[in-house]
Amino acid sequence: MTPGWLQQLTAAQLPALAGLAKAIREDQPAVVQGITTPFSSGANEGCVTDLKLQKRIMAGRPGVPSLRQRVILMALLRRRYP
Incomplete structure (x- = not known):
């Protein structure tokens, strides 16, 4: 309908x-x-947004190991300061 x-x-x-x-x-x-429904994908969307931001910031810089380190640091900061 x-x-x-x-x-x-x-x-x-x-x-x-x-x-x-x-x-x-x-x-x-x-x-x-x-x-x-009461469920939300907000937390996942936030993680994806962080990853895309870091990827844009690092455009043209050394590849995956640096990006990985920055993403890990961002995740730790999010846990500390929600």
């Missing part, structure tokens, strides 16, 4: 909103699950 507001988005004939409605419809069970 599709909520009325999704149908209104499609009927609005605005490409961006129609695309959003289509994406929500394609993955509707996951969207409903994400909105209605």
Whole structure:
């Protein structure tokens, strides 16, 4: 069953909103699950954000061993200062 507001988005004939409605419809069970359950992936998202930041900061510098060390230090700091 599709909520009325999704149908209104499609009927609005605005490409961006129609695309959003289509994406929500394609993955509707996951969207409903994400909105209605008390669980969160916030901690994982924070770790991914930290990793991407370190990767950007280190662009052009020595590879994986340095990046690994920085990620480990960032994780230790997050545990110490939540």
